[in-house]
Amino acid sequence: MTIASLIATPSELTDATSSKTAIVLMTRVRLARNLSGKSFPGWAEKAERAAVLGACREAVSAAPQMKRALSVSIDELTELERMILVERHLISRELSGSKGGAGVMISKDQAFSVMINEEDHLRIQVLRSGFQLKKAWNAINDLDSDLEERLDYAFSPTLGYLTACPTNLGTGMRASAMMHLPALVISNQMEKVVRAVNQLGMVVRGLFGEGSDASGSIFQISNQTTLGESEEEIIKRLGSVLDSIIEHEVNARAKLLEADSNKLFDKIGRAYGILQNSHLLSSSEAMNLLSLLRLGVDLHVFPDTARSLIDRLLIEAQPGHLQHVQKGEIEPTQRDLLRATRLRAEFANVGGPTFTINGQN
Amino acid sequence: MANPLKCDVCEKPATVHLTQIVNNKVHKVDLCEECAQAKGVTDPSGFSLADLLLKASLNPETGASGVSCEQCGFTQNDFKKHGRFGCPACYDSFKGMLDPMLDNMHKGTAHTGKVPSRALERKSLYDRLNKLELNLNDAVKAENYEEAARCRDEINQVKQSVGQTHAR
Numbered sequence: 441m442t443i444a445s446l447i448a449t450p451s452e453l454t455d456a457t458s459s460k461t462a463i464v465l466m467t468r469v470r471l472a473r474n475l476s477g478k479s480f481p482g483w484a485e486k487a488e489r490a491a492v493l494g495a496c497r498e499a500v501s502a503a504p505q506m507k508r509a510l511s512v513s514i515d516e517l518t519e520l521e522r523m524i525l526v527e528r529h530l531i532s533r534e535l536s537g538s539k540g541g542a543g544v545m546i547s548k549d550q551a552f553s554v555m556i557n558e559e560d561h562l563r564i565q566v567l568r569s570g571f572q573l574k575k576a577w578n579a580i581n582d583l584d585s586d587l588e589e590r591l592d593y594a595f596s597p598t599l600g601y602l603t604a605c606p607t608n609l610g611t612g613m614r615a616s617a618m619m620h621l622p623a624l625v626i627s628n629q630m631e632k633v634v635r636a637v638n639q640l641g642m643v644v645r646g647l648f649g650e651g652s653d654a655s656g657s658i659f660q661i662s663n664q665t666t667l668g669e670s671e672e673e674i675i676k677r678l679g680s681v682l683d684s685i686i687e688h689e690v691n692a693r694a695k696l697l698e699a700d701s702n703k704l705f706d707k708i709g710r711a712y713g714i715l716q717n718s719h720l721l722s723s724s725e726a727m728n729l730l731s732l733l734r735l736g737v738d739l740h741v742f743p744d745t746a747r748s749l750i751d752r753l754l755i756e757a758q759p760g761h762l763q764h765v766q767k768g769e770i771e772p773t774q775r776d777l778l779r780a781t782r783l784r785a786e787f788a789n790v791g792g793p794t795f796t797i798n799g800q801n
Numbered sequence: 802m803a804n805p806l807k808c809d810v811c812e813k814p815a816t817v818h819l820t821q822i823v824n825n826k827v828h829k830v831d832l833c834e835e836c837a838q839a840k841g842v843t844d845p846s847g848f849s850l851a852d853l854l855l856k857a858s859l860n861p862e863t864g865a866s867g868v869s870c871e872q873c874g875f876t877q878n879d880f881k882k883h884g885r886f887g888c889p890a891c892y893d894s895f896k897g898m899l900d901p902m903l904d905n906m907h908k909g910t911a912h913t914g915k916v917p918s919r920a921l922e923r924k925s926l927y928d929r930l931n932k933l934e935l936n937l938n939d940a941v942k943a944e945n946y947e948e949a950a951r952c953r954d955e956i957n958q959v960k961q962s963v964g965q966t967h968a969r
Contacts, residue, residue, distance in 0.1 A: 476889055479873045483887035559885065581915070588917045594889035595920065600912030602889040606899065607906060609892075611914040641908065668909020 443521045446510055446546065447764060462738050463686050464571035465618045465658065465751065468529065469580045469675075472603045472612035473562040473587070476594040480604035481542070481557040489541030489557050496556045499590040500545050505552050505583050514542040520769060523760030529567060534558055552583060559604050560612075562587070571682065573615060573675050581671070600667060610667030615675055617682050618647070622657040622735045623692035626704070630659075633685060641665055642681050656727030656754065661685065693739070705795045708736040715787045720773075721780040726757045741793045753786060808833035870894035930959050 474480060478492055493513075500506050514522065514535060522536040531544050535558040542557040555563040564587070566580040594602040600610035608614070624630050634644045645660045661682060663674045696704045711732035714721075721729075734750050736742045755761060757779055763769055766778060808815045808831060815831035869876040875887025877895060886892065892899065903910050933956045940949040 474889060477872075479888040480886060482883060482885050483873060483875060483879075584915075585919075588920050591920070592924065593917045593920050595917050596889075596892060596912070597916075598911055599892055600914060601917075602892050604885040606886070606903060609903070610907065610912045613914075665907040667903060667907035667912060670914040673913075 443510070443512065443517065443524070446550065447524060447761075449548075449550075463620055463689055464682065465569070465620055466529075467568045467570065467572045467576045467615075467617050468565055469573070469576040469613065469615045470563055470565035471580055471584055472560040472601065472608045472614075473564065473584070473591075474594040474602055474604070475561050476592045478561065478594075480559075481561060482559065482604060484557075486541060492561050493541050493543050493556050496554075496562055496591070497543065497545065499587055500554050500556075500562075502590060503583055503586045505579075505586070506545060506547055506554070508548055509552075510544075510546045510548075512544060513540075514538055514544065515540055520760055520763055523758075524764055527755055527758040527760045531555055532558060532563070535563075551579070560608070562591075571617065571686075573617070573679050573682075577615065577671060577675050608666050611669070611671050611674065613666055613671050613674060614662050615678050616660050616662030617678070619659050619661060619682070619685060619689075620657060620731065620734060621659055621685070621689050622731050623696055624689050625657040626707075627692050627696060629688070629692060633688065637661060637681060637685070638664075640677070640681050642678060655724040656731040658727075658731070658754075693735075697739070701795075704739075705741070705793075708732050708739075708741055709793055709795070712736070712742075712787070712790075712793055715783050716790075717784065718780045719784075720776045721757075721783060722776050723757065723759055723779070726779055726783060727754065730754050730757065736793060741795060742790065746790055749786060749790070753783065757783065807831070808836050810836040868895060868898075926959055926962060930956065933959065 475492060475495065478484065479488055481489060481492070484492065497511060501509065501511065514531075517525075522531070525531040525544070525546075526533055526536050528550065530546055530550060530553045532555065535542055535544065535555050538558065542555075544556065545554040547553070551568065552564070552566050554565075564580060564583060566576050566583070568576045568579070596602055601612040603609050603612050621630065621633075624633055637644050641664050643662050643664045645662070647656065647658045647660065661678070663678050666674075669677075711729040715726075715729050715733065730750050730753055733742065734747070734754075737744060737747045737750065756765075759772075759775060762775055762779055762782070765782075770778065807813070811833060813833040813835070816834050817832040817837040819830045819832065870887055870891045871894065872890035873888040875891050875894075877898060880886060880891075880895065880898075886895070900910070933952050937949055937952040937956065940946075940952055
């Protein structure tokens, strides 16, 4: 399997959307694992990193989940290919900028990805569309148990899985959900939510993890602590935090409609107009417009069939994907032109909005 | 945190004082304006308190410096610089520095989650094998051939079960 065919094939993230994915777009569970007796990637000599890469590749490729997986070294990839993998959440920004001896293996359906020699020897993750924390945990737990048959993990009975950074110690697990929270953003409640979520031991980040912005009103919520609780307990706690965020978002939407539906419909209608007619669109403006249209689908302003298009474009309007279509790197201003042209074409055939408050169940 | 007026990251005078309650534990961080900006504390879209606490607990006063890991040569100063350890054995080497840090960082200090049982089983077999081989050498040296034969038989037995765990 090659990167090009990976981009061309349907994936969990770009093609599995339904009304079930309305507020939680995607769930992800990641486990950090290391091999015992080996220096962590950041401290290891070149030869040791290469040896670990080889050993991990062999062990991972024997797992049934990773049959016919794509396996590449990061230094074989072009800048653009790396960018695309980051935009698809298949590799981290850190891995994308790593020195030699780092690699990634991605399952055929792009649900599993295994980063090798990122901060830890192994970062194994699973992506599931929608709100599927338990399913995601079971899936990654199975892959992990299978790898354990062939790899000697660094593990301490008291401290759990040993990781390069003590913030990941214990379960080594980071479970997260990508949430679309436009009403909380519009009604200026996000700061309050972030604070409340923090107090519950969970972290809120932007779309692409630490330090990234939250354009498109998309946030990642994940557990902050990894030691002192079992995986199931963390999943359960995160699940109930997510449930309550969903409830707040739903309430915020109802309140916006109740208080001043014209104001909300104006935003959605304008977003549709801009997407159909603009000639220059930056990445973050496009994200925000698509986000409003996505809210429109939830409010039955647009038919439910528009959802998969919007979710796909949220990924494909990103700089890497956009340039890939053009088969080469292009200047940011050219990109804005290209993005607007692409979105104009995509939305030319999307029917106009129908604004009825009753449409919202 | 000997002097609360200093920034926990760079030791300039602290002007931003952050208190956060996580899991019913109070966490305090003092930062200067610059570090607060750099760490995104002023950004409502989130920042990692865990990372801040990690850096904060690395004040020079904590623990004895000069300790290094026997396995990989990593020193406490390296940890201060990178915020990451050198190898799994560092967790033993820097235990003194680590324990108070974990208490601050996590919900608990003991692992209660998944255990890699297959890997541990394999390890205990290897450990047993090593011990038996030492016994065998001792027995041969002492010309205790009865004991040596017994060790050899047991080694073969253990080797067989190691093979089985791998083949599974």
